Amino acid sequence: MMELKFDNSNPGKDVSSSDLNTNLRMVSSVKSDHCVKVESVCFSQGKTIVIAGPNLVESQDLILEIAKSVKSSGAQMLRGGAFKPLTFPYRSSKYFETGEKGLKWLRDAGQTYGLPVVSEATGEENLELVAEHVSMIQIGARNMQNYILLKKAASYQKPILLKRGLGSSLRDFLGAAEYILHEGNDQVVLCERGVVVPHTHRSTSRYLLDLQIIPAVKEITNLPIITDPSHATFWAPWVPSMALASVAAGANGVMLEVHPNPSVAAVDPLQPLDLNQASSLISEISKLSQFLK
Numbered sequence: 001m002m003e004l005k006f007d008n009s010n011p012g013k014d015v016s017s018s019d020l021n022t023n024l025r026m027v028s029s030v031k032s033d034h035c036v037k038v039e040s041v042c043f044s045q046g047k048t049i050v051i052a053g054p055n056l057v058e059s060q061d062l063i064l065e066i067a068k069s070v071k072s073s074g075a076q077m078l079r080g081g082a083f084k085p086l087t088f089p090y091r092s093s094k095y096f097e098t099g100e101k102g103l104k105w106l107r108d109a110g111q112t113y114g115l116p117v118v119s120e121a122t123g124e125e126n127l128e129l130v131a132e133h134v135s136m137i138q139i140g141a142r143n144m145q146n147y148i149l150l151k152k153a154a155s156y157q158k159p160i161l162l163k164r165g166l167g168s169s170l171r172d173f174l175g176a177a178e179y180i181l182h183e184g185n186d187q188v189v190l191c192e193r194g195v196v197v198p199h200t201h202r203s204t205s206r207y208l209l210d211l212q213i214i215p216a217v218k219e220i221t222n223l224p225i226i227t228d229p230s231h232a233t234f235w236a237p238w239v240p241s242m243a244l245a246s247v248a249a250g251a252n253g254v255m256l257e258v259h260p261n262p263s264v265a266a267v268d269p270l271q272p273l274d275l276n277q278a279s280s281l282i283s284e285i286s287k288l289s290q291f292l293k
């Protein structure tokens with residue numbers, strides 16, 4: 001009978017010491033001074049970068065208003081979806097993808113206010129268009145293990161924001177990053193955006209922000225890791241504490257959803273901060289990161 005070898009240090013979910021030399025050889029060899037350069041912004045150890053913007057680039061006016069405000073509040077990058085993954089196949093009349101138009105509005109708002117932009121490619125069908133317009137390509141949680149998309153996205157030689165799958169292990173998360181590095185692109189920022197686990201905090205809170213992933217990632221790699229407390233909490237009142245907790249836990253940045261009038265946001269109206277709330281939080285983040293230096 002064939003003897004099955006079982007590595008006791010690796011019960012299947014955790015990163016084993018042998019992974020570091022094999023499966024995660026590139027991710028685990030990233031140098032401590034590694035910088036993921038997104039135009040003038042550098043994500044690296046010891047830095048705290050704030051990315052802010054709406055869930056969906058709903059209109060040109062909206063993105064210009066938000067860009068102007070978050071720039072003056074101290075954010076370093078602008079986000080906004082033009083293509084959106086939807087949990088259900090039904091779109092309300094409010095919910096529409098702005099596609100190429102949205103990408104242009106985002107890019108132009110970023111250029112007007114000196115903010116590099118990030119937006120999600122939801123599939124191979126829009127990857128090229130997204131890559132053409134953005135400074136950084138976002139791979140969403142639902143696509144973290146879409147290896148064809150990861151490899152193609154890597155080939156554009158643009159930085160990539162890789163969001164953690166809704167319930168993926170650390171090993172799977174880093175394995176996805178390894179795919180990108182293996183394609184010759186080491187410009188990867190990891191993003192914890194909450195995982196699905198049973199909890200009873202609030203019926204509207206869909207995910208739990210896993211702060212422990214931050215020190216866990218840092219034991220293995222020098223790739224920067226940020227969090228997205230907006231998607232994780234799904235509830236704006238919880239975003240400031242979770243954003244600050246992320247920074248305290250060592251995150252190299254946070255991504256915040258911001259909307260001038262959250263209650264009318266086309267997508268996920270419970271989670272964005274309004275412009276004033278975003279401004280106060282960004283200044284608290286900056287104070288906290290100074291304090292921690």
Ligand code: PEP
Nearest residue numbers: 081140141142163193231
């Ligand atoms: C987003 O950032 O807009 C998004 C859809 O994120 P996630 O993939 O984490 O759900």
Ligand code: MN
Nearest residue numbers: 055231267268
């Ligand atoms: Mn979203």
